[in-house]
Amino acid sequence: MSDMEIPVGPQHPALKEPESFRFELEGEIVKSVDIRLGYVHRGIERACQDRTWVQAVYLIERICGICSHSHTTCFCQAVEDIAGLEVPRRARYIRSLIGEMERIHSHLLWLGLAGHEVGFDTLFMYAWRDREVILDALEAISGNRVNYGMNTIGGVRRDLTDRDVEELRSAIRILEERVGYYTDVALEESTFRNRLEGVGKITKQQAIDLGTVGPTARAAGVNVDLRRDDPYAAYDEIPFNVVTAEAGDLLAAAEVRLGEIRESIGIMKYILDNLPDGPIAVKAPRRIPPGEACSRYEAPRGEDIHYVRSSGGDKPERVKVRAPTLANINAVAESMKGVRVADIPIIIAGIDPCFSCTDRMVRLEDRISGRVEVLRWQDLSRRYRR
Amino acid sequence: MAIIDDLFKILVFPGFLFVVNLGLFLEWLDRKIYARLQNRVGPPWYQPWLDILKLLSKEDVIPEGASRFMFTWLPVFYLAVTVTASLCIPVGTYAAIYSFPGDLIVVLFLLTLATIILFLLGWYSGSPFGRVGAVRAVTQFLAYEVPLVAALLTQALLADSWSISLVMARTTVGFPRFVVVHLTALAVALISLQGKLLRVPFDAPEAETEIVAGPFTEYTGRRLAFIRLAERTEMAVGVGLVSDLFLPFPARLGVLGFVISAILVTFVLSVLRASVARFRIEDTTVLAWKYILPFSALGMVLAIIVRG
């Protein structure tokens, strides 16, 4: 077969989001890849400047529907930092709780999608069926299955009732059993292992050089977790382990994610047992005093960074978001060289990409010549490659 | 009246209508079992028929870059070839329409032709996905055709005949002596059939998440309906062939036995589909040549030894 080019995306069954990858093939081997991002660029950072602080939280929540709680927590922490608000202890615990529930649902979602990408639909069905358990609990607590809207500046919006706690405990029991099952059986299924093992492999050094974060980095043996390294919310009081693996391939990533689900279940149990009493929010002023802050959050996909600057008005002056997928996408481009067509979907899915978080536009304006230049992905990674 | 009788045989039973409907029924059965294995409800029983009807009533699109002639006629050829193959399959004790010594070879030839048509379907559809799928279909065909032939050959050796109806009649002759050979050949036949029908784990030629729908990506409406009918017929032929040649029921219980065997075979194929992930095309080839082919050769050697 002669060389040919196949487009993956913007509309492609392997991608749930519109992104364009063009693969130049030599037989079944990928010769080169051209990534074109930006289909989901909406201009959220700019739009934040037109929103009041209250409205901005909901806009930030919709950066990404899967890690919505991560983004809002990160943003609220930055704003609380600027305003000098002390978030009540109970609110911090509830934030952590929702954060861990989100991690569980996100990792189960990943497991299911990974199964789907390699044609193992049964795993997809089972993982998503069991994911409904955690979604039901989230819906009962927050009132929505996906965009929870739990955070507000100064605390959380809804309290945990006794019934919620009971429901959560029974949900945890089901999940514990199922996650144990996936770890034992799904990862032992030889055809599934065969598709993950050695695929999308990066070394520890590469993981550090490419600046990967979250499970992608931890799967390659980089022991980094913001919940431990730079505690926020209630994590300074909660005991837990950081799960790492050595291999750096997708099987290791799957092991890390499943291990993290078990850790998250442990964290949830601890929170339910040690939930402090008290108020769930402090009143936030409508105008945030001038200042700037940077906040970090360990989202299910990795480190999420928000930078917020206030000029003292009722609207943010600048919001900057660095979502985890942006840090990980270089690893995809790296491990894509020389792979076979069959591995393309699973490698893209391997970092659990979230392009709606990632699509940013960088526009350089030369003040002197007045030349305006919009950077493409390749320019970006070439310029800022360490 | 002989002409009417022949026409009835060719068009209704056990010919065109029966085999197409059997194929659609097996599709429903497969989807239903697959759904139940995944703890879902699955489609209602009339689903495959309505899918076909709906496709027939939709717009036909010939994309730019596709060969007009090929695009129009290949789906028809595809259906014609598979239906022709079905003419040689006896339905239990109900004799095939067209049966002669050596009809097993003809069926195998026609099924091979179907794969070639599949390749052409994809190659001339003017889509890169279609081309990749087409090449994969041929690669996989090289891997699966040989074991399938070897498995059927084993049965033919045991029965000492190339005629489907004779092999069927002699399936259970000398039963305890042949059982090991028999089961070896059956296992190889089931796995190769799964590959032949492009089902998980051997669905790389039409892997949804990789190349959308492979050779069928660009087909719409009536043409897609023909392709689906042809695929279902191919399934009915393949399943029917395995039931006839390997299971004892068709020869004992007639038409009922044939349907029972077909359901059993489909069940096994569905469970296989639900319990594994897709192989890469390279792995498929390696697996076939390294394990399945030696295994089928072993079966053949055993058959020769047992026959003495």
Add this chain to the structure above:
Amino acid sequence: MMLEKIIALSRKSSPWVCHFNSGGCNACDIEVMATLTPRFDVERFGIQLKGSPRHADILVCTGPVTKQIRERLLRVYHQMPTPKYIAAVGSCALSGGVFYDCYNVLGGIDRVLPVDVYVPGCPPRPDAIIAGIVKVLQKMEADALELGDQGRASAAEGGNSRVSH
């Protein structure tokens, strides 16, 4: 007419869906995916998610239309064979939602394509999405019975779907 009844029945019982994210936040997408899973299992109604727009009857659009995606959305729509229907899922797909004034967002799907059914929610629950799809099916059946292909096309232009290119 008997034939029309059969066509109407087959269309409403076998809707194949193609999902297109025109710039949304993933929330609606995972809920659309969730309708396939055992809890909701839309295969009960014969609904199948198809990768190729050529096989699809209903285009399920999620997310607001960004400037870059507009062309692709139109292309996917034109690849679909008639009769084709569009369901806009999620508030963003309806009107732009919280992104109503973002500089790179054109607004809802109906700024680009004629939408048949609107499913509000942020994101809508899978139940609500199923309810929306059932509404599309009602429309399909009515169209097949009363109007036929030609009639539907003209109805879409003059009816409630406001198209502005």
Add this chain to the structure above:
Amino acid sequence: MLPELIRSLFQKPATVRYPVERVPAPEGLRGKPVCDYSMCIGCRMCSRDCPAAAIEMVDTGERTPRPVFHYDRCAFCGQCADTCPKKAISLTSDYELSAFSKDDLVSLERRRGESAAG
């Protein structure tokens, strides 16, 4: 994998019977927001805080304007209910809002000029 598969085969499917049987939504569901116009004082706070600009203040013939919800734009976040000083706005558990036309997705039927909430 196989034992689990066979168990599922004989297990009752996990599928709910929606839409034949409606599954009750949880109590706190953030569904369709509605406003009790008799409690509303027309302070515009909800409209000011709405992140999606989905609340329009409309003159309904009373002394002050009343909020009208555009469900086609609403993000169902519930901030309006939180903000409302009189607790006139509440979120119902109604979530099946799909419609053929966007005109049906406005809480007030403006076309006919009726002043009914709902």
